Amino acid sequence: MSILVVGSVALDSVETPSGRIENALGGSATYFSVAASFFTREIKLVGIVGDDFPQEHIDFLLSRGIDLTGLERVSGKTFYWSGRYGDNLNVAETLSTELNVFEEFAPKLPESYRNVKRVFLANINPELQMDVLRQMKDVELAVCDTMNLWISERKAKLLETIKHVDVFVLNDAEARQLTGESNLNKAAKMVLNYGPSRVIIKKGEHGSVTFSKTSCFSSPAYPLENIVDPTGAGDTFAGGFLGYLASTQAFENPRVRGDQSKKVLGASAPRGDLSESNVRKAIVYGTVLASFNVEDFSLNRQRSLTRAEIESRFAEMRAITEF
Amino acid sequence: MSILVVGSVALDSVETPSGRIENALGGSATYFSVAASFFTREIKLVGIVGDDFPQEHIDFLLSRGIDLTGLERVSGKTFYWSGRYGDNLNVAETLSTELNVFEEFAPKLPESYRNVKRVFLANINPELQMDVLRQMKDVELAVCDTMNLWISERKAKLLETIKHVDVFVLNDAEARQLTGESNLNKAAKMVLNYGPSRVIIKKGEHGSVTFSKTSCFSSPAYPLENIVDPTGAGDTFAGGFLGYLASTQAFENPRVRGDQSKKVLGASAPRGDLSESNVRKAIVYGTVLASFNVEDFSLNRQRSLTRAEIESRFAEMRAITEF
Numbered sequence: 097m098s099i100l101v102v103g104s105v106a107l108d109s110v111e112t113p114s115g116r117i118e119n120a121l122g123g124s125a126t127y128f129s130v131a132a133s134f135f136t137r138e139i140k141l142v143g144i145v146g147d148d149f150p151q152e153h154i155d156f157l158l159s160r161g162i163d164l165t166g167l168e169r170v171s172g173k174t175f176y177w178s179g180r181y182g183d184n185l186n187v188a189e190t191l192s193t194e195l196n197v198f199e200e201f202a203p204k205l206p207e208s209y210r211n212v213k214r215v216f217l218a219n220i221n222p223e224l225q226m227d228v229l230r231q232m233k234d235v236e237l238a239v240c241d242t243m244n245l246w247i248s249e250r251k252a253k254l255l256e257t258i259k260h261v262d263v264f265v266l267n268d269a270e271a272r273q274l275t276g277e278s279n280l281n282k283a284a285k286m287v288l289n290y291g292p293s294r295v296i297i298k299k300g301e302h303g304s305v306t307f308s309k310t311s312c313f314s315s316p317a318y319p320l321e322n323i324v325d326p327t328g329a330g331d332t333f334a335g336g337f338l339g340y341l342a343s344t345q346a347f348e349n350p351r352v353r354g355d356q357s358k359k360v361l362g363a364s365a366p367r368g369d370l371s372e373s374n375v376r377k378a379i380v381y382g383t384v385l386a387s388f389n390v391e392d393f394s395l396n397r398q399r400s401l402t403r404a405e406i407e408s409r410f411a412e413m414r415a416i417t418e419f
Numbered sequence: 420m421s422i423l424v425v426g427s428v429a430l431d432s433v434e435t436p437s438g439r440i441e442n443a444l445g446g447s448a449t450y451f452s453v454a455a456s457f458f459t460r461e462i463k464l465v466g467i468v469g470d471d472f473p474q475e476h477i478d479f480l481l482s483r484g485i486d487l488t489g490l491e492r493v494s495g496k497t498f499y500w501s502g503r504y505g506d507n508l509n510v511a512e513t514l515s516t517e518l519n520v521f522e523e524f525a526p527k528l529p530e531s532y533r534n535v536k537r538v539f540l541a542n543i544n545p546e547l548q549m550d551v552l553r554q555m556k557d558v559e560l561a562v563c564d565t566m567n568l569w570i571s572e573r574k575a576k577l578l579e580t581i582k583h584v585d586v587f588v589l590n591d592a593e594a595r596q597l598t599g600e601s602n603l604n605k606a607a608k609m610v611l612n613y614g615p616s617r618v619i620i621k622k623g624e625h626g627s628v629t630f631s632k633t634s635c636f637s638s639p640a641y642p643l644e645n646i647v648d649p650t651g652a653g654d655t656f657a658g659g660f661l662g663y664l665a666s667t668q669a670f671e672n673p674r675v676r677g678d679q680s681k682k683v684l685g686a687s688a689p690r691g692d693l694s695e696s697n698v699r700k701a702i703v704y705g706t707v708l709a710s711f712n713v714e715d716f717s718l719n720r721q722r723s724l725t726r727a728e729i730e731s732r733f734a735e736m737r738a739i740t741e742f
Binding site: 184280281285299301315316320321323373377379414416417418 | 507601604622625628635637645696700740741
């Protein structure tokens, strides 16, 4: 099952207590796509880079099976972010944000992207997120992220956009900022009232909590002892989440779902499995992917990561939560 | 199986965003004992109160089956604490601490207490905690709590005491303060190197994480939407934890444990069940008890709490963590 992702492709300079890296591969769409690529090779990226964007990064993304038909390459400089983390690795201090070619980014979906049914609207202006949804023909699952900037500067537009998404992913500080409510469980319920059928609140080292109208699921973070660089953890989480979901199908008997038009008794129709139990597994896979991401700068850990390592850590997540 | 608890019995005045209460029942030994009393009626308390301590509180503790032989009543005023919580309910601001009769507290175990095998050393001076251990004849399970004051003022004595305890319970800020390490997972491993076979780090709204040399268990907090007063949550957690453990037994075949002196083939010997899986259940029961405690001021919620409510919330904890 294909996934569309719209977001930034960037060059980052990051300093953490473990060291620093300059002009490394970054961007929300990048982190998302590479994480999802461990589960599916049907990822279609929409983004923009300047003519300074190194070919080796293009080659790396292509090697992960990511469709770059929707990656515009224009003259100018690529989106550049530089930031610093202190001992509290949950909070980044932005040193500079140079939007460059990203400033004029107006996502335009190639024709071959418009029938994709699942989309991740990474952290961009909520008006652009809405534009993307309008260009899609038949959305089955829209997942949306945001950031403090849009909550303070474009709140009305953001609230309009999330009316149209199924899953809203944000962090604890953003949930509190958006709702004005300090209790996260209450904040989550308020967010559900804005429209999404599910909200996932990311809590950094404390894992995540997700609510639908009828369920609550709490997942810890994987207990890492050494975190090198938290950049991209949230988008990697979303990539693992949607990537895993795209790789799983529920074989349902159409009769069970009351669809009497299909007369093939006993036949099964493959569908995306969006059951509560599969969504929970997807959240844990997202958590696992994020835990690998923060073990090295940029996307370096992902370059050697194997599916066997992912499965092993998934099993550990079960072992540390079962009682 | 009996449990000994040594700690404060106090009168508290507390202000939170939900309201305020004056001179209410409080104290670490009180919260611990009442929580444990939902699982066992064999709790022996050691503490001290002044002659101002209301008889109704004595009657309440006795009604919970708590043995008060070790509760000294002396002339003077009872330990008094007053504090305030703002919107961040994880942090209390102490307005005043009046030690009063607690200042001269030197725990002396009645003869009937000395054979008890399990003990909770609530947050008191680590030298007094050590004194209590010395007065016990045959300790099978010693659990110890502490606070920032002892870490800054009595660190050497605290490190000496925790060499002799099995389970060390502390909160995330205390773990960071004690070890100087900001990564909690690394801090936990450092604490294990100080001596205890298990460390439980309480993280308030984020639940708890526990480590032994060979295991890690992460439990969320119960997702409450309204927290009235967090006072006593940590001691209530410990009470639920040790109370549940005291109520469960492992029936082991002595031969399995290699004890060939017992020739009764196939016989089972009842023992306290300190298996990893039972310890995890105990942590979740502790979490559940703490969640009820914070729903009202002082120990008010516990006055109407039933075992059925506890079991129902325990089942919910499973439902929100399973995947």
